[in-house]
Amino acid sequence: MAAVAQRNGMENEISENLYKVRVPPKSTNPVNEEGLSECFRVARTSMYVSIAPCHIANPINGIKEQHLDPLVMKYFAKARGVVLGYSNIVINSGESETNEENQIVAPVSDLSPFAFMWITVDLLLWTPQIGDTLKGFIYMLTATHLGLLVHDTFNAHIRFRYIPQDWEFVPNQADEFTDSNTEPLESGRSNFRSYGHWVDHNGLKVEGKIPFTIRSIHTSGKMISLEGTLVSPERELDAQPVHENNEKSESAPYSAAVASGSHIKFDSEPVAETPEPAKSQEDGMPGYVNTSDSSDSE
Incomplete structure (x- = not known):
């Protein structure tokens, strides 16, 4: 009884695991009237970016050229989607440093000529998910x-x-x-x-x-x-090929014949078995044959 209960428990566990595999994770993307997923969305994100010295006079153009343009039509892992475009670039005064006149400043160290600052930008994303x-x-x-x-x-x-x-x-x-x-x-x-x-x-x-x-x-x-x-x-799972363990494979006779080294007999092919000649006992031990003429002359 204990063995039967254990087997039933294992079967239930396997069926539960198969059910988990069959059910895909639920997508968070909205669905339209046609039943299709809407994968386009706008996300506002913050970035800590660097500005080259040549763009100090116009940092917005520098941010576009250095950081945002290379993201377009590429998969952005942090946003979990493909960046299609961007808009509303703002230098974030809340996280960047300001001077006495409340102007945003970008710190520059003696180790690098680049200035660093925080920005916020709206990204237009295409974010497909499993199950869409x-x-x-x-x-x-x-x-x-x-x-x-x-x-x-x-x-x-x-x-x-x-x-x-x-x-x-x-x-x-x-x-x-x-x-x-x-x-x-x-x-x-x-x-x-x-x-x-x-x-x-x-x-x-x-x-x-x-x-x-x-x-x-x-x-x-x-x-x-x-x-x-x-x-x-x-x-x-129903669409996958099924292999029954309790049925012999069609290739089993072929595999057995190949393993034994014997001839494979097909239904329409008559095969005559030829017995191998018996080996002579004299051939069992190696020896030397004297074929020279000197022994006869002696």
Whole structure:
């Protein structure tokens, strides 16, 4: 009874862990009437920046050139999003030093010619989160994944395992290969490549913009890439290949034959077994054979 109770407890724990994996974290982004996530927002942030001596006369331009312009269209980890623009730059008098005339001053040390000060700025951010639902334009179709463009700017992809099982990929023939260099799209989008097309469970061709759910977010080198899914979280595990432990694998006979070094016999191939000749006992011990003519002459 104790063993049964322990096994049931382990099964319940495993099912709870699987349920936790299936349920994605809830996004904090608002959702519009179409059910799509609104990932654009404005965030006001403070920064401690340096000003080069050449920008002392106009520090705002120096702040833009040195610190804010390089952030545009890059992933900013502190804001957890891509900076699309900025506005309302203010030198923060509350945290910066002031002189007797209540003017903001930037301290300069003998170790560096740069001056330092606090600023506040409004950043326009695109902050996608795991669990958000977005729409992406299909720009690449292959049997292994879909390539998408979100807002005609950001890359996303959907791997084969996160495409519904009742969808089918129909490959192009050799003379049907589509390339934007030879056949530009009517919408003006370039770099569209198609190795075939997907059809859904109704037999309709999948094209244009499709909604998907963000499954993971990859950030590398201040760039962002999304990995999406078209399968609901509770069905993701059902879409994976299943391997039954109690059934013998089809490759088991092949593996056993290879391991034993014997010939593999197929159903349609007659195999004649040829017995190996018995080894002579004389061949069991090494010896020398005298083939010289000197022994005969003696």
